[in-house]
Structure formats: structure tokens, C-alpha cells
Amino acid sequence: MRKTPVLTVATTLTLTLVLAACSGGGGGDETTSEPRAEGEEVTLGFYTDKAAWEPSFEAMNAVSGENGLTLDFTGYADPTAFDSFVKQSFRTDSVPDLFTWHTGAQLGELVEQGLVAETTDLWADAEEQGLVPEGLIDNYTFDGKQYCVPLNVAYWPVYYNQRVFDEYDLEVPETWDDLMTIADTLVENGEVPFHQMNIIFEFVWFQALLAGNDPEVYQGLQTGEASYTDPAVVEAMETWKQMIDDGYFVDPGVTTDPQTLLANGDVAMAYFGTFFTGQLTDIGATSGEDYGVFVMPNLGPDVENRQMILETGPLCVGVGSQNEQAALEYSAWWMTDDAQNAWSSERGDISFNPNADVADPALAELVAQVTAEDSGITVQQRYLEANPLPVYTLSTELFGDFVTNAPDPMPVLERLQAEAEAYWAEQD
DSSP states (O other), X not given: OOOOOOOOSOOOXXXXXXXXXXXXXXXXXXXXXXXXXXXXXXXXXXXXXXXXXXXXXXXXXXXXXXXXXXXXXXXXXXXXXXXXXXXXXXXXXXXXXXXXXXXXXXXXXXXXXXOBOBOHHHHHHHHXXXXXXXXXXXXXXXXXXXXXXXXXXXXXXXXXXXXXXHHTTOOOOSSHHHHHHHHHHHHHTTOOOBOOOSSSSTTHHHXXXXXXXXXXXXXXXXXXXXXXXXXXXXXXXXXXXXXHHTTOBOOTTOOSOHHHHHHHTSSSEEEOOTTHHHHHHHTTOOBTTTEEEEOOOOSSTTOOSEEEEEEEEEEEEBTTOTTHHHHHHHHHHHTSHHHHHHHHHXXXXXXXXXXXXXXXXXXXXXXXXXXXXXXXXXXXXXXXXXXXXXXXXXXXXXXXXXXXXXXXXXXXHHHHHHHHXXXXXXXX
């Protein structure tokens, strides 16, 4: 995704634009439900793997309810169970009106099967109104058409414990050498520099190290144009292993929540998406006092731009759902300034809408830094969404073992390359 300056002109979609966007004109897929009658109130069945976000969505009902649209929330805590439910629901008469999913290859699978409603008109209106940043649309585009809308976005900075940094007179690093000096200082004083996990986010240090070592190779893995045995990839993995061997990371199997570990100073730094701010806020940690954030320095000293990973999750409308047209109307409303200002305030997080206020000063500064026209920062897709699903799935096993046992990196990379070659051979 390309970076874009923050837009400062507040705009909203008019009701006329919303209804036009939901009318199916301009090549949208046929829908089975009727448009909502004027003044009609509709409750939409909403299914998500973000069970912990229920209070936030309930709060949003008070805002969307003013337009006659509310969500009936069903949250899954088990992502695997949720994915199975969604796929199975399309074989029944209970297709979800709205549901969350994943961008990248996993969304592409649903698009290919004709299971999610086209949103090309919604995106055209949103881009015209300045409600989405340049390039975000790429995550939702398949064969020149758009599907779903962004539920949220998250940048991936490094969070650090302010008290630990103050205790050892540490400053925010500008270079990789600076970061390693900080880590050495912490280890010498009996502190743990970094958080790391062997489940769910086992891949994130790979993406940080490789994107910051050779951005073109990082992108090349996503298209099959680069190899997992490329020297830049090997160097990133060897650096990761050395960091593990040097005691830079917490035990990756620890069950304590990462926000608690950071807030307590059990780890000094944690590499997470900006959703982590909400998790810290939930346990009483205060931005600017208890913790701060900084952009990960590049491993490669010759890489000109800093690399910022961005993830985005979609909000999708099920084709053939009972309230398909009303769900598309909700999707159009979701991208407006009113909706995203309310969402950002409720979640304490950033929004994809560049006009939305960011309440947290540290995140506001981060967004301004990343999106400034002369930022010197390149935005990259998260590894999970950017790579072929079979390769990512294998990586969860291999990286999970790697962060736990720190084996020789080459067999790991050779297995990933074999999986990648098999995948790309089938695409020819």
C-alpha cells in the first residue's frame, strides 16, 4: 500500500450517495434482498472472530441506530471455529448479513466462490469523498472490482515501557545499531528487551527484519519473484536467531498477556499493531507516561526508507443474506467520518479514515509521521495477508518452532521455499 498525506477536509457521504452506492449500479453483483424502505429499522446479523470487541460494537449501535441500522453481535473467541462457521454458513439458508474476515488470499477465496458482495461503487464514492487513504483499496481489489470494506487498520510500531527506558537513560532508537545497543544494555542489567510469541504472531519478527533488510525481497516473496533462500532472507533469519540466542526475547510460551508484560516492565519493548493501545488502556496503562511507540529501525543500513507494516481487516456482506442491501448500506455508512470518529473514540485506536480523530496523542503522532508526504516511510502489507495461504500456513508451524527452539534457519527457509514453488507452479 502506498503512503498518502493525511487529508484535513472533513467529509461525509450523503444519504443519496449511500443509497446509490447500495443500488448495485456500476457492475455490482446481483443481490437477493430488497432495498430498505424509508424509515425502516433493520437489525443485521453480524458475526466476527473478535469476541472481545463486543462492547465496542454495542456502543456503535447507538450511532448507527440513528440511521435505522443496528447489529446483532455474535462473537467467536476461537478463530478456527469462526472460519469454519462462515464457510459452512454459505451452504445453508443462514448466510450472515455482515461478517469479519481476512484480506489477501483468504478473501480472494471467498470472492472466487462468489460468496461476498461486490462493493465497487462504495469504494468509488469513498475515494471521491476522501474517506480512505490512497492505496488501501488494493487490499480489497480482485480482477478490477472491490469486495468488502475496511473494518479497521493497524500500523505495527514498537511499544516501549517508559519507566524502563528512563531507568537506564535509554532514548528512542534511530538505527538498528541503536536498537541492539538498547537490547544489550537491558540484558546486562537483567532485563528482557523484547516480547515474542510462538502462536498467532509468530511471524511478526520475520516480517520486521526482512522488510527492513530488503523491502523488494519482502515484496518478492508475495509474488514468487523472490526466494526464501535469498541472501537477504537468510541474513534476516540469522539475525533473528542471534537475538534469540543472546537472550533478547521473553519465553515465547509465556501465558501472561503481552500488555501486562509490557506495562509491568517484564519486557521493555513489544512489536505489535496499534490495536495494542486499546489493550494497554484496558489495564490502566497511560500513553506518554507508562509507554510510548516508535517506528522499527531498518536492519539494513542501506535501506533508504523506514518500513511500516500495515494490516487491514475487512467487513464483508454475504451474498444471498436476508438483509444484503441493508448490509451494504451499513458498509457505506461505516466508512463515513461520523462512523469512524465514533469508532476511533470507542476503541482508542486509529482509523482507516484519514479524517477521523485519533484521541491517543502517541498514535496521532505516529499516524502523522507515517502519512506525511515527506515521511521517508514505506508502508508494507503484513506477512499474513500478503503471502499465499499455503505458505503462510506452513510458516505458522515453522516460525512457531523457530522462536521456541531457535534451530538452524536454512531448513526452515528451504521448506518454505519448496512450499512457495509448489504454490506458484499451480498458478501458471
